[in-house]
Amino acid sequence: MTRRTALSRREASGLRVAVIGAGSWGTTFGKILADGGAQVTMWARRPELAQEIAEAKRNSQYLPGINLPRAMTATHQLALALDGAEQVYLSVPSQSLRENLKALRPLLADSEAPVVSLMKGVERRTGLRMSQVIEQELRCDPDRIAVASGPNLALEIAREQPTAAVIASNSQETADAVARAARNGYFRSFVNTDVIGTEFGGVLKNLIAVAIGIVDGVGYGENTKASIITRGLVEMTDFAVANGAQPETLQGLAGLGDLIATCQSPLSRNNTAGRLLGQGYGYQDVVKQMQQTAEGLASLAPVLQLARAAGVEMPIVEQVKMVLDGTMDPRDIAPHLTTDDDTPQGERTQNGQAGSGGALRRAFQRAFDQFRHGGRGAARD
Numbered sequence: 001m002t003r004r005t006a007l008s009r010r011e012a013s014g015l016r017v018a019v020i021g022a023g024s025w026g027t028t029f030g031k032i033l034a035d036g037g038a039q040v041t042m043w044a045r046r047p048e049l050a051q052e053i054a055e056a057k058r059n060s061q062y063l064p065g066i067n068l069p070r071a072m073t074a075t076h077q078l079a080l081a082l083d084g085a086e087q088v089y090l091s092v093p094s095q096s097l098r099e100n101l102k103a104l105r106p107l108l109a110d111s112e113a114p115v116v117s118l119m120k121g122v123e124r125r126t127g128l129r130m131s132q133v134i135e136q137e138l139r140c141d142p143d144r145i146a147v148a149s150g151p152n153l154a155l156e157i158a159r160e161q162p163t164a165a166v167i168a169s170n171s172q173e174t175a176d177a178v179a180r181a182a183r184n185g186y187f188r189s190f191v192n193t194d195v196i197g198t199e200f201g202g203v204l205k206n207l208i209a210v211a212i213g214i215v216d217g218v219g220y221g222e223n224t225k226a227s228i229i230t231r232g233l234v235e236m237t238d239f240a241v242a243n244g245a246q247p248e249t250l251q252g253l254a255g256l257g258d259l260i261a262t263c264q265s266p267l268s269r270n271n272t273a274g275r276l277l278g279q280g281y282g283y284q285d286v287v288k289q290m291q292q293t294a295e296g297l298a299s300l301a302p303v304l305q306l307a308r309a310a311g312v313e314m315p316i317v318e319q320v321k322m323v324l325d326g327t328m329d330p331r332d333i334a335p336h337l338t339t340d341d342d343t344p345q346g347e348r349t350q351n352g353q354a355g356s357g358g359a360l361r362r363a364f365q366r367a368f369d370q371f372r373h374g375g376r377g378a379a380r381d
């Protein structure tokens, strides 16, 4: 244990937490919590992984070379993992969250513990964010739910490289309680109440990271990547704000911060999936080659559906989808500034209008329409 870790252990001393999902992020987050002083029980689907974590204090498949803290144990029995848990953290692939929650629900029936999503996807079938799926399946007070997001490449954090994150909840009290637990000498949690912006930041940066991977795979250079990252952030902000986020959240750790980390790092699975696409592999081959979860691939279609419903243009994300579907040559990917032939006027807006941005204007228009129609739903732009 490093000195920084030792200093911070006092802060959450003795808190009992459960982490559901023992892949690279679940295990790393378990280490963050244990190094902050919590007693952590991991739930792993496979008994042999639970045994390795509990006995050898290792997770050699997902975190090679990392020694896990003594205050971390593991089981493959959900009931044991949740027994007495004062906080519950969820870190399974987004598309499997609902089925996992169905198993969790009876075990959490009498619990008031905060439930924290560590995931960065939307559900393909419904387009729902993970906190919404949690609320639906656990039928719990949304104030109990929190989400964690930020520039958080698991292996770097497992190596105790200093990192910051955002914990968001509708309830300031819940966010504060989670942030106090998820904090140690190498991991710092900031708090906000913008759950939508924090969650969508994590989802959307994955899609732009796939685009950057494609560009890398094709062999284009830094100008192309910088153009896509910059215009990608505009798409992320437009989309998130149109769906209820606060724009400043997208400029913070959960937006820009995570976008930078994920687009730059070869550790990123989304970036890696994009690189394979750029090298000419088809979707099925990419899925076969990925050993770990690349959330962006499953989130593409539902995000584009939500974007169309909100009248938001996402030309970069559209192109990633076309490459994935095999309908566009990866070499044709470009940081399109507009989907029509007009000369774009100013970088910030999609519709050639000056000012604070297309998404803000549309969000305002929608609120106005809603007001005008007596809250019966807004007209489409």
Ligand SMILES: NC(=O)c1ccc[n+]([C@@H]2O[C@H](COP(=O)([O-])OP(=O)(O)OC[C@H]3O[C@@H](n4cnc5c(N)ncnc54)[C@H](O)[C@@H]3O)[C@@H](O)[C@H]2O)c1
Binding pocket: 021, 022, 023, 024, 025, 026, 027, 045, 062, 091, 092, 093, 094, 096, 100, 118, 119, 120, 121, 152, 153, 154, 155, 291, 292, 293, 295
């Ligand atoms: N790895 C990171 O750096 C990182 C950082 C921040 C957030 N995240 C997010 O965390 C979430 C989990 O990702 P990860 O990196 O831990 O993925 P991973 O691929 O490393 O691990 C996923 C884990 O879930 C298990 N799993 C697979 N299918 C399952 C199912 N149907 N039910 C239960 N468990 C199942 C796997 O066995 C594995 O243990 C994702 O939403 C990801 O975006 C990851």
Ligand SMILES: O=P(O)(O)OC[C@H](O)CO
Binding pocket: 120, 150, 151, 152, 153, 154, 206, 209, 258, 261, 262, 267, 268, 269, 270, 271, 293, 294, 295
């Ligand atoms: O490996 P990725 O692409 O899932 O990215 C991991 C984290 O989300 C980075 O913050």
